[in-house]
Amino acid sequence: MAVQIETSNKFLNYINGEWVASNTNEVMTNINPANTDDVVGQVQKSSREDLDKAVAAAKPAKKEWRDLAGAERGQYLYKAADVLESRIEEVAQCMTREMGKTFPEAKGETARGVAILRYYAGEGMRKVGDVIPSSDNDALMFTTRDPLGVVGVITPWNFPVAIPMWKMAPALIYGNTVVLKPASEAAVTCAKIFECFQEAGLPAGVANMITGPGSVIGQGLAEHPDVSGITFTGSNTVGKNIGQIALARGAKYQLEMGGKNPVIVAEDADLDLAVEATISGGLRSTGQKCTATSRVIVQSDVYEVFKEKLVAKVKEIRVGDGLQDGVWMGPSVSESQLNTVLSYIEKGKEEGELLCGGKRLSGEEYDKGYFVAPTVFDGITSDATIAQEEIFGPVLALMKVDEMEEAIELANDVEYGLSASIFTTNIQKMLSFIDDMDAGLVRVNAESAGVELQAPFGGMKQSSSHSREQGEAAKEFFTSIKTVFVK
Numbered sequence: 397m398a399v400q401i402e403t404s405n406k407f408l409n410y411i412n413g414e415w416v417a418s419n420t421n422e423v424m425t426n427i428n429p430a431n432t433d434d435v436v437g438q439v440q441k442s443s444r445e446d447l448d449k450a451v452a453a454a455k456p457a458k459k460e461w462r463d464l465a466g467a468e469r470g471q472y473l474y475k476a477a478d479v480l481e482s483r484i485e486e487v488a489q490c491m492t493r494e495m496g497k498t499f500p501e502a503k504g505e506t507a508r509g510v511a512i513l514r515y516y517a518g519e520g521m522r523k524v525g526d527v528i529p530s531s532d533n534d535a536l537m538f539t540t541r542d543p544l545g546v547v548g549v550i551t552p553w554n555f556p557v558a559i560p561m562w563k564m565a566p567a568l569i570y571g572n573t574v575v576l577k578p579a580s581e582a583a584v585t586c587a588k589i590f591e592c593f594q595e596a597g598l599p600a601g602v603a604n605m606i607t608g609p610g611s612v613i614g615q616g617l618a619e620h621p622d623v624s625g626i627t628f629t630g631s632n633t634v635g636k637n638i639g640q641i642a643l644a645r646g647a648k649y650q651l652e653m654g655g656k657n658p659v660i661v662a663e664d665a666d667l668d669l670a671v672e673a674t675i676s677g678g679l680r681s682t683g684q685k686c687t688a689t690s691r692v693i694v695q696s697d698v699y700e701v702f703k704e705k706l707v708a709k710v711k712e713i714r715v716g717d718g719l720q721d722g723v724w725m726g727p728s729v730s731e732s733q734l735n736t737v738l739s740y741i742e743k744g745k746e747e748g749e750l751l752c753g754g755k756r757l758s759g760e761e762y763d764k765g766y767f768v769a770p771t772v773f774d775g776i777t778s779d780a781t782i783a784q785e786e787i788f789g790p791v792l793a794l795m796k797v798d799e800m801e802e803a804i805e806l807a808n809d810v811e812y813g814l815s816a817s818i819f820t821t822n823i824q825k826m827l828s829f830i831d832d833m834d835a836g837l838v839r840v841n842a843e844s845a846g847v848e849l850q851a852p853f854g855g856m857k858q859s860s861s862h863s864r865e866q867g868e869a870a871k872e873f874f875t876s877i878k879t880v881f882v883k
């Protein structure tokens with residue numbers, strides 16, 4: 397592949413339009429999970445003092461920023477989109493090296509970042525309120541929307557461009573200023589977004605970035621009295637803690653968390669399509685998507701045929717360094733994520749029958765990275781640990797059912813409710829699934845992982861704080877409705 401490996405780089409915090417070193421003089425080093433000899437970059441291991449400086453920059457910046465017309469704010473986002481677009485290859489390459497997803501996927505994600513910026517840039521010219529007839533005929537009553545003020549953005553490593561962007565772009569267009577605390581494991585890629593903001597001439601203080609440990613900077617953002625809203629995507633444990641902190645001090649919050657997403661394969665399904673979507677939904681990005689397919693619920697009549705086709709295809713998957721041509725699946729993001737996945741795999745061996753994979757990959761191509769073989773288990777029951785807990789790795793659990801009602805019951809038998817998919821050609825089954833499935837995204841004859849930036853995104857049950865992100869839904873979180881009465 398004709399991509400140039402960059403030499404290692406040191407990245408600073410971005411505060412008030414400038415790159416600033418942390419007062420700790422400490423850095424965190426990010427390495428390539430496909431080759432631990434490759435240093436991707438260093439980011440600041442910041443302190444609360446650094447965070448205070450960023451919030452102190454965002455706070456006064458909000459007045460001038462919100463006083464601009466929406467269309468003027470939109471112009472900055474259009475410019476940022478153009479800059480990011482011109483740097484797609486470089487940003488995507490950095491993403492692959494930093495968190496392991498394949499280069500084509502990283503490019504797709506970066507292009508999505510560009511599209512998100514353009515979508516919300518346009519939002520600056522769309523309506524913000526309604527005129528409501530007052531019972532007083534001499535009065536005018538209408539609604540408008542105010543920005544929250546300073547918004548704290550806390551993001552995970554698995555979509556280092558798309559998730560920060562689908563939070564920051566709407567925050568900015570509706571007139572908020574932001575402080576981003578990116579996931580440490582993908583902070584170099586996030587720094588590149590801020591280089592784009594800087595090149596686009598975003599006014600100082602409007603968007604700031606502080607890197608550092610979640611327990612210090614993430615927690616600090618949640619607790620900061622000058623931060624009026626917190627938007628978080630990540631694990632349930634961390635999310636719930638942030639929600640409690642925000643609730644206690646009366647800040648608005650939004651949490652998008654884990655998933656344990658099912659695919660149902662009905663006896664009348666197009667099995668080849670279902671196999672392809674199960675593999676794509678479950679194993680692409682090494683299973684490290686919140687919407688990844690994890691439980692594969694198959695009707696008994698087609699169970700054996702489906703299983704055979706699935707395992708044959710999974711065995712063909714080419715694992716390796718995501719920058720190499722022809723590689724379909726990269727490594728786990730980190731050693732600790734690798735160990736988590738391997739421990740779930742060991743659990744799975746006790747709970748069911750291993751059909752393929754089931755181990756860390758070794759050999760010259762693999763020894764310097766965190767590679768796991770794509771893994772499929774058979775005979776998993778719903779009470780099994782690997783049928784209940786989010787693994788975030790390339791592991792599929794097959795489960796057999798006789799009837800469709802049982803399939804949906806099983807699909808709902810987890811604490812999460814992010815996404816779910818069904819493969820069927822029967823309209824009645826489609827409709828029952830759409831009605832009865834407790835998930836924020838339900839997809840028919842399509843894989844569980846698939847998000848469109850113009851549509852609402854979010855989960856039910858333990859997957860979310862029940863708010864929605866993206867599309868027009870973002871307006872609900874990033875603004876407050878103000879009802880105006882004029883006599």
Ligand code: NAP
Nearest residue numbers: 552553578579580609610614615630631634652653654686
């Ligand atoms: P995570 O460990 O919860 O981290 C998410 C973010 O929170 C990171 O920036 C992290 O910083 C920060 N953080 C860690 N501890 C914190 C604390 N005590 N207070 C405040 N912030 C803290 O999650 P992850 O491992 O990065 O990502 C994987 C999880 O994200 C999975 O559960 C996945 O399902 C979920 N996810 C959900 C969605 C969705 O939209 N529903 C999308 C993608 C991922 P550090 O990096 O410095 O630890």
Ligand code: MG
Nearest residue numbers: 579581610631
């Ligand atoms: Mg983490």
